[in-house]
Amino acid sequence: MQCKLINHVAVAGLLLWSAAALAQTGAATPSATAPGIGSLPNYPVAPPQLAQAQAAAQQGIPVSELAPNAPQRYTIKRGDTLWGISGRYLKKPWNWPTLWGMNLARIRNPHWIFPGQVLVLTIANGRATLALDNGQSVQGEAGIPTVTLEPHVISEALPPSGIPTLDPALIDSFLTRPLIVEPDELAKSPRIVALTPEHAMLSPGDRAYVRGPLGATTRFDVYRPGRPLLDPTTKKTIAYESEYLGAVELIRPPQGKDEVATVKVLSTVREMGVGDRLIAQPPRQFLNFMPHAPDKPVDGQIVSIYGDMRMAGKNSVVALNRGAEEGLERGDVLAILQGPREVTDTTLEDKPVIEIPARRIGLLMVFRTFHHVAYGLVLASDEPVVVADHVKQP
Numbered sequence: 404m405q406c407k408l409i410n411h412v413a414v415a416g417l418l419l420w421s422a423a424a425l426a427q428t429g430a431a432t433p434s435a436t437a438p439g440i441g442s443l444p445n446y447p448v449a450p451p452q453l454a455q456a457q458a459a460a461q462q463g464i465p466v467s468e469l470a471p472n473a474p475q476r477y478t479i480k481r482g483d484t485l486w487g488i489s490g491r492y493l494k495k496p497w498n499w500p501t502l503w504g505m506n507l508a509r510i511r512n513p514h515w516i517f518p519g520q521v522l523v524l525t526i527a528n529g530r531a532t533l534a535l536d537n538g539q540s541v542q543g544e545a546g547i548p549t550v551t552l553e554p555h556v557i558s559e560a561l562p563p564s565g566i567p568t569l570d571p572a573l574i575d576s577f578l579t580r581p582l583i584v585e586p587d588e589l590a591k592s593p594r595i596v597a598l599t600p601e602h603a604m605l606s607p608g609d610r611a612y613v614r615g616p617l618g619a620t621t622r623f624d625v626y627r628p629g630r631p632l633l634d635p636t637t638k639k640t641i642a643y644e645s646e647y648l649g650a651v652e653l654i655r656p657p658q659g660k661d662e663v664a665t666v667k668v669l670s671t672v673r674e675m676g677v678g679d680r681l682i683a684q685p686p687r688q689f690l691n692f693m694p695h696a697p698d699k700p701v702d703g704q705i706v707s708i709y710g711d712m713r714m715a716g717k718n719s720v721v722a723l724n725r726g727a728e729e730g731l732e733r734g735d736v737l738a739i740l741q742g743p744r745e746v747t748d749t750t751l752e753d754k755p756v757i758e759i760p761a762r763r764i765g766l767l768m769v770f771r772t773f774h775h776v777a778y779g780l781v782l783a784s785d786e787p788v789v790v791a792d793h794v795k796q797p
């Protein structure tokens with residue numbers, strides 16, 4: 404009897420704990436609605452994309468801009484992305500703001516779209532509009548579904564997260580590591596100058612001694628400058644790909660006549676030792692951003708394929724010789740072009756050398772920028788992408 408009573412108390416306690424947890428997420432009892440729009444993250448939408456969406460909201464889009472076989476109804480599923488959904492409906496997926504604009508009154512921000520919602524396409528007078536199914540239960544204008552729960556232990560937080568722009572698994576690690584060290588940064592980076600006497604390499608928990616300007620930061624990524632990235636045209640080094648080694652934490656500020664600081668190793672993924680460099684850990688970047696065509700001309704080239712690969716395809720990560728200083732920003736969608744090439748025309752007697760013009764072979768989206776370098780994810784490719792291929796507005 405005592406064991407049974409204890410079990411009942413434990414179950415009751417667990418149910419009360421679950422109810423409290425649900426209350427914090429806005430779904431404490433059956434039939435309760437999800438949190439209001441004010442409790443959701445406000446991912447920024449740039450003014451040009453907002454203006455584009457507002458125009459589409461007023462008049463819809465021409466039917467000619469719809470993708471072939473655009474579904475009349477589509478239920479949002481876990482794993483969907485903004486890019487994937489826009490590709491179902493639009494010939495030019497980077498014009499996602501027009502798709503969002505079709506339903507601007509119900510979807511104030513494109514990231515507030517959730518698994519389980521149903522999109523309905525309507526065509527009239529040569530123009531298309533998109534809306535949430537009116538039969539769905541939603542809260543206000545936010546389009547967040549009502550969640551009905553049966554009494555049981557909840558193992559998943561509610562409401563569900565809004566769908567991301569890209570698959571997080573493809574680029575998440577690229578958003579939190581240094582990746583690129585530009586020449587001016589390399590000279591200023593703090594460096595490990597000595598280890599404790601009994602160590603030749605560092606492991607988590609070990610201490611090391613560092614010299615160089617640390618600023619106000621206390622946590623650092625440790626990297627080793629890798630191969631230089633050369634501009635395909637100028638042949639100059641524009642940056643160094645960094646080899647990520649791990650992370651350290653400052654435990655004693657610079658001291659003594661030579662201003663030597665002490666750090667403790669937090670984690671390692673590769674051997675770390677004297678000569679390796681420190682860089683302040685970058686702030687976490689949102690995965691959600693708006694895909695869009697650049698608002699100014701872009702003429703760049705691919706300088707590296709991540710992982711030291713010779714060719715890239717869909718879902719590969721590539722580095723570009725253009726960055727924030729040249730106007731690139733996260734979310735920019737660029738066309739990949741195979742550059743012009745010279746061939747011998749053997750059909751003529753004198754066999755002249757002729758030029759085969761450049762042609763488009765794929766698309767990529769910029770997801771992280773540095774001063775003069777940017778990283779992009781290849782979204783589509785008709786044939787292998789290689790270093791020196793060009794990138795331009797789509």
